[in-house]
Structure formats: structure tokens, C-alpha cells
Amino acid sequence: MPISNIKSSSDMHYQYMNATGELKYNMTNDYMFRMVLQRDKNTLINLISSVLDLPLSVIEDVKIENSVEPGKAISDKEYQLDILVLLNGNTYINLEMQVVNYDNWTNRSLAYLCRRFDNAARGKDYNTIKPVYHVSFLDFTLFEDHPEFFAKYQVRNAIDNYLYTNNFNLYVIELNHTNIATDNDKRLGIDKWAKLFKARTWEEIKMITQDNPSMDSAAESIYLSNSDFAIQEQCRAREDAIAHEKYQKEQLEEKERQIENLSAQNKTLTAESVSLSAEISRLTKLLEDNGIKH
Template sequence: MKKESNKKTYQFHKATGALKYTMTNDYLFRMVLQRDKETLTLLICSLLHLTKDQVVDVYIDNPVEPGATIANKEYQLDIVVKLNGDVIINLEMQVINYNNWPMRSLSYLCRKFDSILKGTDYNTAHTVYQIGFLDFTLFENHPEFFAKYQMRNAKDNYLYTDRFNLFVVDLNRTDMATDEDKFYGIDTWASLFKATTWEEIKMITDNNPSLNSTAEAIFMSTANQDILEQCRIREDNIVHEKLQAERMKYLENENKTLTNENQSLSNENQVLTEEKLLLNERVAKLEKLLKDNGIQE
């Protein structure tokens, strides 16, 4: 990220203490990207490894009026970005692990890719990206900070098409950022999104002055009471959803435990049944032996 040459004074420079909400709040995430086109441009450039002069035009295709109420429904807070007129980028901030992200993200990606009008040449299909910022590790046995998935040949890894792309940024694994990730500042974005105090943000912007406008957009958005109210509602919903997810996980574990216990009892019953059959066979043989020897009629 290039340093700014000017010494412009921003309002966030005077802010101290804890942020009211962090950028992991998907409503605030959306408001900041909507408010500041510079932020949107820099973020897209980092993720797609572009230079600013390669961005002819970029805008959010599904903007929301700042402070407007958004129903707590799935897919509601996806940010659909149009880049240079022919690239569609779907951005999503996700803090709760419902253990369905692979299928969910593919659903997002396919919806955006399958937008060819009837009778139109398939070669006109837009290049699409589904980019998820996750506040959890997607694959515990295969952690990665910035993962890129594409359709490739299973034998020799030959690329099928570069128009179908699924990216995942693990906000908690900046320790695994590669030199390339750091060169494009993706680890810096992750740190910014996770920052909980203004002191952290100032430290980030001191080293990356190009993010001053982003920090200012965060400050201005969190100074808007209508936006703050919607951020609060989203936080309440997230807490509720987390409790639901934890309860569901607990019930699933309980169900697994009961299933295992039932299986164990079933196995024990099977053993007892087999032992009973064996015992009956032995009793029958003993009775026959006694009868054959005139000991028992």
C-alpha cells in the first residue's frame, strides 16, 4: 500500500479507546465500503492483486440506505461489487461458523455466475469472485490465511476457467500470511477488520497511510446514530445466532452420544443374545448326554 504524501487531518485521529463496533459487524462492513469508494477500490486491488490504474470503475451494485433496517435473513448482507463493467465480486463478512460455508459460498458464487440472458453466447459470462472474510477457520485440518479455489483438472491441476473463483480470508490466521499476501496488504486488511481500539487503527494507518480514508469512514459511520442502531441489532442477532449454533452443536453432540450409547447397548444385546443361544445349545447337549446315559429321562 502506497503512502500518502499529504498531511491531511482526519477526525479519527482524535478518537481513543474501544471501537463501538468492529468491522466484523457485517452492517458496519457494508456501510464503510459504501461510504468510501477509495476503501472499496483498495480492498479489491489487494484481493485481486491489481494496481489502482487497472480499476476503471468499481461500485456496489446493491447499496443499502445508511441506517436502513435490514431483515435478519440469509444472503441479506452480501455486498455485490461490479468491477470494470464485466467482473462481479460478492463480498461477505461471516463471524459464525454454521459448518456449511463450502456449500453456502458455492451457492453465492453459482447465483452470480448463472446470469447469462437466454439466447446470449455463453462466452459472455462474467468473471465472478465469491470472497468470504471468516472469523473462524474453515478447515481445521487445513488452515490457511488467504485461500483461493478454482476449477482445475484433478490429475494435472490444469485450469478449467479463470472466470469462476472462490476466495476465503481467515481473519484469525494472519500468522500464516505468505510474503505475497503481505506484499498486497491482505494481512493488513485482516488486522484492520479485527481491530477493537482506535489505538490499533492508528497504528495500522501510521504504517499504511493509504488506509486513512478507511479509518475515517469507520469513524464517520460509527458516529451516525442510525447506523449504530443497525449495528447493535446485527450484534444482537449475531449473539442470538451464536447461541443457536452452540445449542445446535450441543444437541448434535448429545445425539451422537445417545447414538453411540444405543449402538453400545445394541452390541451388548447382540452379545447377550449370542451367549444365550450358546448356553441353550450347551444345555441341550448336556440334556442329551444325560438322557443317552440313562441318567435323565
């Protein structure tokens, strides 16, 4: 249903409450993630409040610094769909949804964080640098030997854990590990946000939000964005692009396996050739020692 057919917020709420079945696109689609958070300030504020453990009363303003026109196509060169938020005019928060594991997230997220941390205006003292948070929502396990639902990383002393600065923060939320959310994660409602992002049906969304009224606005924004044909098309384009990226990654991995196998075979053949040469030399010497010419 086109967005223009939704006549009022009450009409939209009624239609959302009567929605059933599967969503066309949930918020693990990074385009949908951006559209929902960009179009609904309430959702953005409530999410930041949960993740940063900030009372709503201290959040005076949130401004998205890299807005995208809803439904606007994004070129291949612009396929970085992170959301850069300026909180209260003095703190940068980078929010990013990532569902494909390219085995480079630690370096990639640090690169994003460092670029944003370098925010002192030219000629200004480094003490004017604004604090930065990079918040990754991952639909995979970052460290297989250390699964964690909500991890916070900072620069600290390697010996006694003394904090170097609280201006440089990297948060990782693994959407597939809500089962190991801590009591504090649950107190902040971060596990509920993760479940909302991954919900595939309207029934799931309603169940998640029924005891969490702060998420009602998010649910309605998800419905509104799913009702917009132009946004649907861009979400589909993102899924196609991700599927292509995954295929390319699998093909590259298969080529690397083939090269490794060929290398191993070559080493085996080389070893066999060396062994055969040594055996020929041994037999030749044995013949010569016995006065037999060859």
C-alpha cells in the same frame, strides 16, 4: 455522537484523530463492513486493488449493485450482507464478511459464486458472461488441516493443473492467520486490511494506518459509521442475531451429541441383550443335556 453533528470532513478528521479507546463495532460486524465499504468509494477501490492485485490506474469505476440505505433495518429474510460490486462494468466481485463457522462455507460460497456466474443476458452467447470473484473474509479457519491466510481457488485440470477458465474465482482470506501471510500478501497489503478489519481500538487503527495512507479514508469512514446512531443500532442487531445463531448452533450440536450417546447406549444394551439371550440358550441346552428340566 450523531452523524449530523459532524460539520465538515476536516472536523470529522480532527475528531477521528482524537478518538481513543475501544470501537463500538469493528468491521468483523458484517453490517459495519457493508456500511464502510458502501459509503466510502476510496476504501472499496483500494481494497479491490489489493485483493485482486490490480493497479489503481486500471480501476475506472466500482458500483455496488445491492446498496442498502445506511442505518436501514434488514429483515431476517434479507440477512445476507454480502456486497456485490460491478468493476469497470465487466467484472462482478462479491465481498462477504463471515465470523461464525456453520461448517458449510465451502458449499455456501460456491452456491453464491455459481449464482453470480450465471449472468449472461437471456438470448446472449455464453461468451458474454462476466468474470466473477467471490471474496470471503472469514474470522475462523476454513480447513483445520490446511490453515492459510489468503487462498485462491479456480477450476483446473486435476492432473496437470491446467486452467479451465479464469472467469470463475473463489478467494478466501482468513483474518485469524495474518501470521502466515506470504511476502506477496504483504506486498499487496492484504495483511494490513485484515488487521484493520479486526482492530478493536482507535489506537490500533491509527498504528495500522500511519504507514498506509491509502487506508486513511477507511479509518475515517469506520469512525463516521461508528458515530451514526442508526448504524450502531443495526450493528447491535446483527451482533444479537449472530449470538442467537451461535446459541442455536450450540444447542443443535448438543442435541446431536445426546442422540449419538443414546444411540451408542442403545447399541450397547442391544449387544448385552443378545449376549444374555445367547447365555440363557447355552445354559438351557446344558440343563437339557443333563436331563434336567426347567
